[in-house]
Amino acid sequence: MSDKRYLFTPGPTPVPPEVLAATAEPIVHHRGPDFRVIYERTLLRLKDVFRTENEVLMFTASGTGGMDSALANLCSAGDPVTVVSAGAFGERWAKIAAAYGTNVDKVAYDWGEAPAADDLAAALRERDAKVVLLTQSETSTGVVADIRALAAVAQEAGALVVVDAISSLGAVPLESDEWGVDVVVSGSQKALMSPPGLAFVSVSERAWGTRGDSPRFYFDWDATRKAQAAFDAAFTPAVSLVRGLDVALGLLLDRGLEAAFEHHVRLGRAAREGIKAMGLELFSPDDDSAAVVTAVRVPDGVDGRELLLALRDRHGITLAPGQGALKGKIFRIGHIGWFDVFDITTALAGVELALADAGADIERGVAVTRALEAYEQRVTA
Amino acid sequence: MSDKRYLFTPGPTPVPPEVLAATAEPIVHHRGPDFRVIYERTLLRLKDVFRTENEVLMFTASGTGGMDSALANLCSAGDPVTVVSAGAFGERWAKIAAAYGTNVDKVAYDWGEAPAADDLAAALRERDAKVVLLTQSETSTGVVADIRALAAVAQEAGALVVVDAISSLGAVPLESDEWGVDVVVSGSQKALMSPPGLAFVSVSERAWGTRGDSPRFYFDWDATRKAQAAFDAAFTPAVSLVRGLDVALGLLLDRGLEAAFEHHVRLGRAAREGIKAMGLELFSPDDDSAAVVTAVRVPDGVDGRELLLALRDRHGITLAPGQGALKGKIFRIGHIGWFDVFDITTALAGVELALADAGADIERGVAVTRALEAYEQRVTA
Numbered sequence: 019m020s021d022k023r024y025l026f027t028p029g030p031t032p033v034p035p036e037v038l039a040a041t042a043e044p045i046v047h048h049r050g051p052d053f054r055v056i057y058e059r060t061l062l063r064l065k066d067v068f069r070t071e072n073e074v075l076m077f078t079a080s081g082t083g084g085m086d087s088a089l090a091n092l093c094s095a096g097d098p099v100t101v102v103s104a105g106a107f108g109e110r111w112a113k114i115a116a117a118y119g120t121n122v123d124k125v126a127y128d129w130g131e132a133p134a135a136d137d138l139a140a141a142l143r144e145r146d147a148k149v150v151l152l153t154q155s156e157t158s159t160g161v162v163a164d165i166r167a168l169a170a171v172a173q174e175a176g177a178l179v180v181v182d183a184i185s186s187l188g189a190v191p192l193e194s195d196e197w198g199v200d201v202v203v204s205g206s207q208k209a210l211m212s213p214p215g216l217a218f219v220s221v222s223e224r225a226w227g228t229r230g231d232s233p234r235f236y237f238d239w240d241a242t243r244k245a246q247a248a249f250d251a252a253f254t255p256a257v258s259l260v261r262g263l264d265v266a267l268g269l270l271l272d273r274g275l276e277a278a279f280e281h282h283v284r285l286g287r288a289a290r291e292g293i294k295a296m297g298l299e300l301f302s303p304d305d306d307s308a309a310v311v312t313a314v315r316v317p318d319g320v321d322g323r324e325l326l327l328a329l330r331d332r333h334g335i336t337l338a339p340g341q342g343a344l345k346g347k348i349f350r351i352g353h354i355g356w357f358d359v360f361d362i363t364t365a366l367a368g369v370e371l372a373l374a375d376a377g378a379d380i381e382r383g384v385a386v387t388r389a390l391e392a393y394e395q396r397v398t399a
Numbered sequence: 400m401s402d403k404r405y406l407f408t409p410g411p412t413p414v415p416p417e418v419l420a421a422t423a424e425p426i427v428h429h430r431g432p433d434f435r436v437i438y439e440r441t442l443l444r445l446k447d448v449f450r451t452e453n454e455v456l457m458f459t460a461s462g463t464g465g466m467d468s469a470l471a472n473l474c475s476a477g478d479p480v481t482v483v484s485a486g487a488f489g490e491r492w493a494k495i496a497a498a499y500g501t502n503v504d505k506v507a508y509d510w511g512e513a514p515a516a517d518d519l520a521a522a523l524r525e526r527d528a529k530v531v532l533l534t535q536s537e538t539s540t541g542v543v544a545d546i547r548a549l550a551a552v553a554q555e556a557g558a559l560v561v562v563d564a565i566s567s568l569g570a571v572p573l574e575s576d577e578w579g580v581d582v583v584v585s586g587s588q589k590a591l592m593s594p595p596g597l598a599f600v601s602v603s604e605r606a607w608g609t610r611g612d613s614p615r616f617y618f619d620w621d622a623t624r625k626a627q628a629a630f631d632a633a634f635t636p637a638v639s640l641v642r643g644l645d646v647a648l649g650l651l652l653d654r655g656l657e658a659a660f661e662h663h664v665r666l667g668r669a670a671r672e673g674i675k676a677m678g679l680e681l682f683s684p685d686d687d688s689a690a691v692v693t694a695v696r697v698p699d700g701v702d703g704r705e706l707l708l709a710l711r712d713r714h715g716i717t718l719a720p721g722q723g724a725l726k727g728k729i730f731r732i733g734h735i736g737w738f739d740v741f742d743i744t745t746a747l748a749g750v751e752l753a754l755a756d757a758g759a760d761i762e763r764g765v766a767v768t769r770a771l772e773a774y775e776q777r778v779t780a
Contacts, residue, residue, distance in 0.1 A: 023425065023433070030426045030638060041639060042423035044404065045411045045594055047717045052404070078596050079617065080459045080634040086617040095614070117616040207635060213426055215459050215596050215637030233476070233613055235498040236460065236467040253461040254588060256596030256637065257411060258422060336428045 026365045027338045028157045028185055028311045028352030030207040030214045033262070034269060037212055041262035048257050049250060056264045058249045063267035067187060067210070067275065068202055068220045070194040075242045077217045078256045081184035081205030084217030086114055087237035088180050088201050092149055094230035095119030100147035100177065102133045102168065106158035106341045107182055111151040118232050123147065129344060130159045130301055130313075135167035142175035148228075150177045155186035158341045160302025160313040160350065162190055166197045173198045178225055184208060188270055189282045189310045189354050200225040206259060209278070209310075211266040211355040215259045280397045282309040285353040285362055292366040292389035296373070297381045301348045306397070312351045313340075314369075317378045322346040328372045335368040359393040407746045408719040409538045409566055409692045409733030411588040411595045414643070415650060418593055422643035429638050430631060437645045439630045444648040448568060448591070448656065449583055449601045451575040456623045458598045459637045462565035462586030465598030466495055468618035469561050469582050473530055475611035476500030481528035481558065483514045483549065487539035487722045488563055492532040499613050504528065510725060511540045511682055511694075516548035523556035529609075531558045536567035539722045541683025541694035541731065543571055547578045554579045559606055565589060569651055570663045570691045570735050581606040587640060590659070590691075592647040592736040596640045661778045663690040666734040666743055673747040673770035677754070678762045682729045687778070693732045694721075695750075698759045703727040709753045716749040740774040 025032050046052040064074040077083055093099060099120040101112045104127035115122045125141045127133055138150070150172035155162050169179045180201040183192050187202070188209030194202050200222040207214035221239060235241075236253065245252040270278060289312035290304055301313035316322035322339065323346055329335045338350040351365050366385040373380050406413050427433040445455040458464055474480060480501040482493045485508035496503045506522045508514055519531070531553035536543050550560045561582040564573050568583070569590030575583050581603040588595035602620060616622075617634065626633040651659060670693035671685055682694035697703035703720065704727055710716045719731040732746050747766040754761050 023427065025426060025428060027428050030429065030635060033426050038423040038425070038639075041594075042419040044419070045406060045414050045588075046404065047406060047408050047411065048595075050711060050717055078459070078461050079464070080636070082634040083460070083464075083617045089616075090614070114616045117619070118614040205635075207426075213422075213637060213639040214429075214635045215640060233471070233499040235470075235495045236464045236618075238498070253463040254411060254586075254595045255461065256594060256640070258419075258594040259596060259637065259640070330431060336431055 022334050024335045024364055026351050026361060027336055028350060028354055031211065031352060031355040033211055033213055034266065034356050037262045037266045040265040041213060041258045043261055045257060048255055053257055054249050056261055060260055060264045060267060061246060061249070063271060064218055066271055067267060068194050069192065069196070070220045072194070072220045072222050073243055073246065074218050074220045075239060075246065076255065077219070077237065077242065078215060079217040080214060081203065081217050082110065083237065084203040084205065084219045085111065085182055087219055087239065088203060089114050089118040089120065090232050090234040090237050091239045092178060092225065092228055092230050093118050093120050093232055095232070096121055097148045097230060098123065098146055099149045099151060100125065100141055101151045102138055102153070103127065104131050104133050104159065104161060105129045105153070105156035107153045107156055111153065111182065115151065129342065130161065132161050132303065133163050133168060135164065135171045138168055139171045142171065142177065147175065147177040150179055152179065152181045154181055154183045154192060155190065155310045157185045157311055158344070160308050160311040162186060162307045162310065165192060165199065169197045169199050178228060185310055185354055188275065188278060191279055194220055206263055209355045210263065211269065212263045213259055215256050216263060282353065283397050284393045285309070285357055285359065286312060288359055288362045288389040288393040289351055289353060291392035292362065292385035295381060295384040295388040296370060310352070310354045312353065313348045314351070315348055316346065317373065320373065320376050320378050322349060325349065325372055325376060328375065329368050333368050333371065335365065337365065359390060362389050403715050405716045405745055407732050407742060408717055409589070409731060409735055412592065412733060412736040414592055414594055415647065415737050418643045418647045421646040422594060422639045424642055426638060429636055434638055435630050437642055441641055441645045441648060442627060442630070444652060445599055447652055448648060449575050450573065450577070451601045453575070453601045453603050454624055454627065455599050455601045456620060456627065457636065458600070458618065458623065459596060460598040461595060462584065462598050463491065464618065465584040465586065465600045466492065466563055468600055468620065469584060470495050470499040470501065471613050471615040471618050472620045473559060473606065473609055473611050474499050474501050474613055476613070477502055478529045478611060479504065479527055480530045480532060481506065481522055482532045483519055483534070484508065485512050485514050485540065485542060486510045486534070486537035488534045488537055492534065492563065496532065510723065511542065513542050513684065514544050514549060516545065516552045519549055520552045523552065523558065528556065528558040531560055533560065533562045535562050535564045535573060536571065536691045538566045538692055539725070541689050541692040543567060543688045543691065546573060546580065550578045550580050559609060566691055566735055569656065569659060572660055575601055587644055590736045591644065592650065593644045594640055596637050597644060663734065664778050665774045666690070666738055666740065667693060669740055669743045669770040669774040670732055670734060672773035673743065673766035676762060676765040676769040677751060691733070691735045693734065694729045695732070696729055697727065698754065701754065701757050701759050703730060706730065706753055706757060709756065710749050714749050714752065716746065718746065740771060743770050743774070
């Protein structure tokens with residue numbers, strides 16, 4: 019087995035060495051000046067990345083903890099909640115909403131379909147919703163939803179708009195304020211190029227004015243807002259992860275969000291063109307919306323599970339399998355955050371090798387070059 | 400200002416360099432074999448440290464998240480809960496219990512007093528409790544409660560026994576199974592010598608058989624138990640922090656828990672003898688129970704806040720202030736986890752210097768030597 023490891027999953031994602039090095043600095047007290055300057059800068063940088071004037075709350079938790087906090091703070095049992103679901107993470111919203119006893123209406127799609135704003139509008143004409151739960155990047159399928167259109171429809175219907183942007187924030191555009199998104203949830207371990215363990219939640223004035231009576235303590239937004247107003251945390255934060263995030267956000271913002279968005283579009287193009295050149299079939303959309311995950315159908319006659327095990331255990335390359343009903347039917351190449359075109363060509367070269375070993379009928383010798391060519395082309399607006 | 404930093408707070412605590420280095424290793428996928436072996440070993444090591452045959456659940460969260468999970472899983476609104484409170488962290492239990500709408504009865508003490516099992520027994524004769532919430536090390540005062548006696552009384556009364564052992568586990572004895580403690584909550588950032596960001600919760604069979612109907616998702620014990628049964632996590636864990644914890648638990652267990660307990664007793668003795676030799680007055684108990692935090696009264700005529708700022712900003716030494724009503728009245732020297740006697744002598748030397756600068760009437764030139772002498776003596780059982 020290879021000694022080198024290539025992590026090409028849609029999360030956790032690879033972390034730049036300077037970010038890892040920052041996480042290994044000696045522990046400082048979370049209420050001292052050494053940490054406060056880092057914390058303050060990080061909170062401000064998060065607002066830039068979220069494209070919002072609203073407060074961005076930071077929790078020591080996985081991204082799902084941030085999602086949980088949205089229901090815990092906004093909803094009471096019985097509240098009407100509408101979930102747009104087209105994959106595993108839309109289903110997670112539905113499960114959390116059900117756990118909080120809300121009255122869940124689901125606008126459901128086959129996994130792999132892109133949600134349509136018209137369908138949400140129709141559902142909201144049928145039944146009012148206090149909160150609409152959306153998923154920007156449905157990591158299980160590679161589909162990136164049109165949040166601008168969906169949010170407009172939800173806002174028009176008078177609902178609060180809550181978006182899971184865990185795997186998309188910093189990779190594809192999300193104009194929280196301009197698009198009227200009330201609550202955006204994200205995490206450290208995707209396009210923000212940091213280790214997992216921090217969740218972020220931006221909250222609009224409209225959302226601050228809405229409260230449910232669900233019990234909450236650790237994830238109480240008001241307690242965290244009050245602490246952050248003094249650049250403090252309600253509970254001991256993961257200081258080493260915040261240090262890393264500070265460095266990672268610096269890298270992202272120094273380069274610029276627009277540059278990051280273009281980079282992700284080009285990474286997606288490179289992956290798709292390489293996959294198609296091999297003669298494989300895409301599961302995720304074959305357009306520039308698919309900028310964070312490229313999902314590929316496992317060719318007939320190939321065991322999808324064995325393919326990924328061979329890649330991982332023989333070649334050191336970790337790709338992601340299909341989830342739910344897609345298990346064994348697709349595999350997924352993540353390209354979120356700290357990726358460049360040579361990560362894509364390595365993933366493609368690995369897939370080519372492993373599929374050839376598995377006896378699949380694929381075109382050899384073309385994928386890597388096609389990917390390089392596709393990446394070269396600038397994105398025209 | 401000094402370039403070197405000395406973190407002598409009761410949390411977060413200093414982390415050994417080999418633990419920090421482990422946290423900076425490249426990110427691995429949480430469902431791959433590179434991580435699974437670390438995760439499995441860490442979960443088993445936690446059981447050793449918790450002295451339990453019960454499952455220890457791991458959450459990506461501050462320790463308070465683990466406390467929150469106890470109420471979320473065990474209680475419904477209206478359930479009778481009894482809290483033993485003698486400081487800031489007892490009060491935190493009461494606040495969490497109130498947030499979950501339980502019917503809270505408080506056995507309250509002045510901050511600095513040690514809870515007595517007889518008082519709890521009397522309270523439980525007056526009113527049944529479904530759950531009794533205890534604090535082992537009340538970090539705000541330096542008092543370590545007699546959990547064995549308190550747990551026996553609570554169990555006798557038929558209540559579930561839940562202990563906050565966040566700042567004590569691995570520093571002072573806690574025999575979870577032998578003492579009949581149903582739920583033990585701890586965190587990574589104290590005696591477990593790791594960065595903050597991981598919370599642990601051990602759950603007895605009796606506690607598994609008790610469920611409230613409070614809404615929960617991220618902190619749902621059953622979801623995490625189910626995932627951990629396959630050495631998986633319910634949600635993306637903080638993989639880098641788990642890597643560090645694995646190394647730290649190895650250090651702790653290789654040396655042995657008994658050795659760690661004796662070490663902490665001797666660190667406490669060294670701190671107390673040094674403090675008294677300077678002519679200062681202890682706030683925490685002057686006995687071997689005070690093995691994790693030494694709390695000291697600020698001498699008359701000295702501004703407690705200024706004292707800590709001088710230590711921090713002139714000498715690079717961070718001590719902890721008093722909390723709540725004790726603010727400005729005491730300061731606290733933490734000695735939990737990765738501390739040795741020279742950390743104690745540095746803290747004492749710093750206090751001596753800063754108090755002399757502040758014009759306090761203290762004995763100079765004796766504290767460090769007295770501390771070294773006190774540390775030398777073995778603990779006899």
